[in-house]
Amino acid sequence: MSAEQFLTLDPASADFVVDVSNVVRDDALLSARKADLERLTALCRALASHVGDHTLQIYAVVDDSLLTDSYLTRAERAQLHDWVEAGLMEPRTVADDRLIEIADLSGVSVVSDDGFVEFHRRYPWISGNRDRFVKPVPLPGGRVGIARRVMPVPEDWQITRKEEERLLLSAGMLDRRTGSGPRREFLERLWRCPERGCRLFEGGRRTGAGQALPRHDRGRAVCPTHRLPLIDRGPRPSQVEVKIHVNDEVQTRVVVVAGHDVVVGRDPVARKGQRAVLIGPWLTGAATHLVSRSHVRLACHDGVLEAHDTSTNGCRVRSADGTEREVRPGRTWQLRRGQRLLLHESVWVEISGRTFVLEGETPLPKAPARSEPSGPTMLGQILPKQDHRKGRRPTR
Ligand SMILES: [Zn+2]
Structure with a gap:
């Protein structure tokens, strides 16, 4: 297994933003080598196990020095170049400010052991933060685990000194401290880079869903690689x-x-413009004949997820408080964050845990009021919970 299956440059899909060089050069992990690409794979596995989701995705930022690092083998360097070329990894001259920018805009957590002291003034949420930063740690037996970090609360003089160091470092580059901060409206547009073959903003990849984060420069959206508007x-x-x-x-x-x-x-059978998600191979037991060939069609309208039942047996919606509603065959339900749409007791769909700027307002569901049999999200007819095991028919 390689790290590739975990890589995305779509901040809407990413769970973590990763400082690749920081991890690959951490010689406390796996081997004594000064740089070892296998550490990235080990990190991804450890993160997946940490959050209990092997489909975990990371937004990987790699600083240019790693791409030519002679402590990596030729094959490892070629692998990194391939990922950059494929638009799976974002190359940066310096990665740290980009990591924080991505974390700030998209709400993902950061994997790095940097203190990011020079960014505390611009991003006050960093100081003393306890839930947005993690780092890989060695475990007995040569394994890799994940540790939560408590970020320092630096003194003002420490911040100033770090900021000055940084300005020297980026001499000739824009002083971004004077900027008004990244703008959310940049995320609500699709962008194309004028540079031909740009890996971050070529447009049209993956059904138009995936797009890297633009950089904010004096009110304009700029390609972080080519520095062009x-x-x-x-x-x-x-x-x-x-x-x-x-x-x-x-x-x-x-x-x-x-x-x-x-x-x-x-x-499932997908019509033109639709996508099919085949879950048959994962089904076991009764689910193999109670889940329909095409069980539910998911659609997004203004950021709201609609589930259109197309099944023989219908679906159930289970809220966070355990209450259930039935979605009868042919009906539609607006699924909210925190609700599970059950195709079967062992099979369900839910909205990913992280809120992203492009999602519509999906507040956590309130407990259903007794006097209100049809919730505000109801489109079709939804019946109170019944014994769903009775009267279930094998599907076509
Ligand atoms: Zn570009």
């Missing part, structure tokens, strides 16, 4: 990421983009 391709379609659990494990995650419905089922 990006060309606005129009509004980015709204999207919601869902995870599909089978037998208590996340088997896959899917970004549902407005205008590109996703059909989930045992052996």
Whole structure:
């Protein structure tokens, strides 16, 4: 297994932003080598096990010096270049400010052991933070684990000195301290880089869902690689990421983009413009004949996830407080964060845990009021919980 399956440059899909050089050069991990690419794979596995999701995705930022690091083998350097070329890893002259920018905009957690002291003034949430920074640590038996970090609260003079060092380091570059901060509206547009063959902003990749984060420079969106102002391709379609659990494990995650419905089922058939997610191979026991070939069609409208039941047996919606509603065959449900859409007791769809700027407002569901049999999210007819085991028919 390589780290490749964990890589994405779409901040909507990423769970962590990773300082690749920092991890690959950490000689406390795995081997005594000064740089070892296997540490990145070990980190990804450790993160996946830490969050209990083997479909975990990371946004990997690599500083240029690692791409030519002679402590890596030729094959390891070639691998890194391949990932950069494939748009799976973002190369930077210096990675640390980009890591914080991505974390700030997208809400992902940061994997690094840097103190980021020079960024505390601009990003006050860093000081004393206890839940946004983790680092890999060696475990007995040559394994790698994940430790949560408590960020320092630096004195003002420490910040100033770090900032000055940084200004010297980036001489000739823009002093970004005077900027007004990254702008969310940049994330709501699709961008194209004027440079031909740009890996970050070539546009049109992966159903239009994936796009790296633009850099903010004096009010403009700029390609972080080519430093050219990006060309606005129009509004980015709204999207919601869902995870599909089978037998208590996340088997896959899917970004549902407005205008590109996703059909989930045992052996689904997708029409033009749709995508099919085949879950048949993961099903076991009764689920193999109770889950329909095309069980549910997921659509995104203005950031709201709609589930259209297309099954023989219907679905159930289980809220965080354990209450359940039935979604009868042919009906539609607006799924909210915190709710599980069960195709079967062992198979469910839920919205990914992290809120992203492009999602619509999906507040946590309130407990259903007794006097209100139809919740505010109801589109079709939803019946109170029944014994769903009775009257279930094998599907077509
Ligand atoms: Zn570019």
